[in-house]
């Protein structure tokens with residue numbers, strides 16, 4: 509795509525929130541990136557425009573048939589004031605995988621990344637610089653065509669919105685309790701579990717509500733066919749350290765291929781720590797716990813980076829991991845990943861993409 513991007517100025521800028529009150533997904537910056545699609549024109553009218561409510565036709569197809577996909581990534585203000593992205597080309601690529609599965613027309617990955625960088629530069633004052641904070645970036649696409657027949661829509665909108673986010677953890681990583689879900693399933697082979705589409709999250713809410721009611725922060729999903737093999741956590745992939753070796757479920761078509769997951773695997777290999785991607789059953793996890801070999805469990809995803817698991821509840825068996833304390837490997841991975849993201853540590857894999865240097 510080679511169209512000129514336009515800029516629509518807003519009259520009044522919003523006040524910036526206090527860094528200590530950021531939380532997640534509560535505040536949005538002054539501008540967003542928008543682009544439209546019509547089948548005769550392709551993607552057109554790229555623009556940076558004021559963040560404001562949208563007007564959509566009540567019969568816009570997204571409300572009825574759910575063609576909606578998204579990505580989640582972060583911009584960090586490095587220690588020297590540089591704005592950094594972490595493997596953003598992977599997010600662009602996965603967005604197109606999601607487009608393909610939902611019959612949404614593909615986007616030009618390089619163009620969108622350039623547009624995101626320009627949006628971030630426009631909004632650079634919205635990047636918080638407290639410890640553990642970042643600017644969360646949410647690109648998303650949905651069908652806008654006014655029509656009630658079931659078929660792929662002919663009109664779409666792509667938006668990118670920015671949300672300054674607080675530290676996921678306080679001063680220390682705190683292990684979470686996770687409920688192993690045996691009644692509900694998240695995704696099945698041949699379905700849409702491997703892409704970031706809105707419906708996956710709608711389908712998970714019932715189980716999430718049940719887990720929270722019982723005092724658990726998240727769910728560990730099992731495979732939909734045998735209710736036996738571990739898949740992933742709500743918005744994180746899962747890793748087990750058993751007797752010195754790390755195991756994570758192999759991508760099977762119903763698991764979301766996380767970029768954090770891939771980065772963790774690469775780091776472990778770089779550190780010569782044995783890591784395997786393979787099917788692992790919840791029975792095997794329980795057996796490892798019983799024999800004292802289950803050393804660490806952690807989730808991996810953009811939001812938390814690394815989230816240590818202190819307890820799993822499977823069928824009323826409480827599987828306590830490392831006495832509810834964070835394991836050394838989980839801590840090392842967290843330190844390494846966040847160190848690279850903030851430019852405090854060397855980046856041996858060239859994961860960092862710099863947006864630009866801004867005044868400190």
Ligand SMILES: *Cc1c(COP(=O)(O)O)cnc(C)c1O
Pocket residue numbers: 580704740741742743744745764765766767768769808809810811
């Ligand atoms: C986004 C997501 C992940 C993590 O992916 P990252 O690229 O590491 O952020 C894992 N599982 C699900 C279901 C997700 O939506």
